[in-house]
Amino acid sequence: MRLRIRPASRLQGAHRVPGDKSLSHRALLFAALAEGTSRLSGWLPAADCEATLRCVRALGIPVERLGPGDLCVHGRGLQGLRAPIAPLDCGGSGTTMRLLMGILAGFPFPSILTGNAQLSRRPMERVAEPLRRMGAEVHTTDGHAPVFVRGGALRGLRYRLPMASAQVKSALLLAGLYAEGPTTVIEPAPSRDHTERLLAAMGATLERDGEGVTVHPGPRLRPLDLHLPGDPSSAAFLLAAAVLIPGSAVRIPGVLLNPTRLGFVEALQAMGAPVAVAVEGEIAGEPVGTLTACAADRLGPLEVSGPLVPRMIDEFPIFAVVATQAEGTTRVRDAAELRVKESDRIAALAAELRRMGARIEEHPDGFTVHGPTALRGAVVHSHGDHRLAMALAVAGLVAEGGTTVEDAGCIGDSFPGFVETLQALGAEVEALEDPPRP
C-alpha cells in the first residue's frame, strides 16, 4: 500500500485513537496467566498485538473474540500455559518476543520463538543473558531470533540494565514471578512502567525504591475487566500535525497519560507549542484523559538527551519532522536505541527527510536538525517501519506539493484507521493499493 498526501490547510475536530499497543500486549499476556476469565475491550487489533494473540492461543489459552478489540481470555493461572506444538510466530513484534521469553523462562517445556525478517535483525541477547543468569536455558541465533527457551527452577536476580528498555525490564519482572526469592531490575533511566502498574493491579507484589523495581514470586493474579485507553504514541502524529498546520485545533479524548509516555508532549511544550494534557480518571492504575493541540505561532529548537529519551522513545520519527519546522538547531543525543527499532530510525529518518529538503545530520546516538526548512513533497519510503511511515505522512501534510509514502501497509502494525482519522480531521490523504506485479 502507498499513501498519497496533499498539503493540508488546517486540521480540526475531536477523534479517538486505537488502544495502547504496550498495554494491549500486556493485558492479554497477563490475563493468560490470571486465575479466571478476563474481559478486554478497546484492545488494539493491529498486526503486532495479533501476534501476541496467536502465541497466547498456541500456548493453550482459550481466547474468545467478541469483536475486533473485544476479547474474553480464559486464564489458567501462573502455571497454566501448555507446551506449544510448533514455533511461536511473533511476527514483527519485539514486545511479543521479549515478554514471552520472560514468561516462558518460568516453564519447564521447550519453546522456540520466531519472527519475520525485520524482527530477526533486532537484538535478543539483552533478554537472553539475564534470563540465563536466573537459571533458564536460552539460546539465540547469533544474538537474534529464532530463540529457544526452556525454563525451570529460576533464582531471583539483581540486575542493572545496560540500556533503558521496558521490554527487557518486563521480561525479567515476569520471570521473577516464577523465581525463588526477589528479582530487582535497575535501569539507567526510567522506561515505561506498564508492567509494574498492571501486575500490581492484578495482585502481584512489587516494590519500587530510588534505584529500581523489585518483584516477589507469584501470588495468584486476579483476572482483568479492562477498557484499554488510546495510544499516546498514535496520538503523537495528530498532535504534531495540529501544531504544524496553521489554523488547526485537535482534541483526542480517552488517551493513556502515563508520564513515562509523555516525553513528546513535554518536548512540544518546551518548543513553545500549545499542547495540553488533562487527566480525567484512572484505568488499572494508569492515568487516562484528553490531549489537545493547536497550531503553534512559533516553534523553538530543543536539546533532547538523558531521561527524556526513554519517555519519548517511539516518538523520534515524528519529533524529527517537528524539528524541521523549529527556528534553530535541535539536537537528539543518548538515543542509540533508535538504531535497533523496527528500522535503524536514525539512518532511515535522515535519508527520507533529506529527500523532502530537511537539513538533518546523523550521529551514532542521535541526530541534529537545522530549522526551519520549507519541506518539498517527494516520494519517500517507510523502510517497513510504521512510525516512520506515519511521520513521513505528517511531513507530507506540511510540505509544498504532493508526497507519496511507499510501503505504508506497515502502519497497520500499530495504528489501524490512521488514514481515516486524518481524513476525518480534514486532511487530504489517500491509501492506494500497489499495482499487481506482472
Ligand code: S3P
Ligand atoms: C515497548 C518498549 C519500547 C518501545 C516499544 C514498546 C514496550 O521498546 O520502543 O515500542 O511495550 O515495552 P524497548 O524496550 O526496546 O525500549
